[in-house]
Amino acid sequence: METVLVGAVLALILALNPPPPPPRAAPEPVKVQPEPVKAPPKRANAVPELVVVLPSADGHVGTVVVERDGEQVVLNQAYASSRIAGTSGPKVVKLPEPEVRQVFADTLTALPERPLNFLLYFVRGTDVLADDSKGELGRMLEEVSRRNAPDVLVVGHTDTVGAPGRNDKLSLLRAQRVKTDLVRKGIAASRVQASGRGEREPIVQTADGVDEPRNRRVEISVR
């Protein structure tokens, strides 16, 4: 029994600490060899990882759920971070904002500009821009000119006056009118996508046949 125990302990010691080669007649120079046995036991992926939640421009903070090896960590506060390194699992730590901004400076600089939306209104039954939307059209065109590699989504809408089929055409005409202005401004036609949704998506819900200026509109997303 004792022998077995001593043997086991010896085997353990040997396994952790391999013995030097048996002495020979002439001592050899010591060879340095990599000893993988000494490395701490690692998981399959030991590359360090870091996740940090940022507040958005309006101060809102969303949620990211980080899952690793069945463990879940919820990050839902500004600059809350989960770091994994070596054998340690995810831990939640709040990082100082300047550190995060510095570590991810190049990455955050490369983020595209946030898309910006514009609404233009039209004269009843036509693709003629309402007078009080002319300023907004100008601001939209300026924004497009200012942007790097812009693309523009233009979606036309109508109120419920007239037949749905006619409104499909009218909504498309309104979108195309805006597209024409963009192309005149020098934006490639291939970078402007114009479509019409007819009377399907009113801003203000109305009965059929109702003259509603707020629904006679084109929605523009500058990206």
Added chain:
Amino acid sequence: MRWTLAIAAAAFAAASYANDIGQIKTVSGTVHVEREGKQLAATPGMNVRQSDRLVTGADGAVGVTFLDNSLLSAGPSTELAIDRYSFDTTTHAGHFDASLQKGTLAVVSGKIVKQTPGAMRVRTPASVMGVRGTEFVVRVGDAAK
């Protein structure tokens, strides 16, 4: 027969390629898009497709705006794959799966996540991140660039 197959395959390929899901907006330094085994130099305005991989050099960074207004950017020495993307412009339903093999990533979630919290997932070698509407950054690898 062989030609018919080849033409059918080409037509299928063309059909599946037609889906541009986003556009590159910012490029600095060396950036490539890996698509179907080819390396394309990234330029502002270039379209991005499902299964593309974005690869940046030690001096590189790139930013992409997707159809649903999700924004992604990759910092230097980064490999980022767009594994799956779908977006219905009418219902805003969709899925967005990306994986960061190494380097850094910044995300601003868009309409997909607004409509369906959790519908965007980012994988790293060791983790899966479920996105419920937020801005966040990820790094895989050491601090040194």
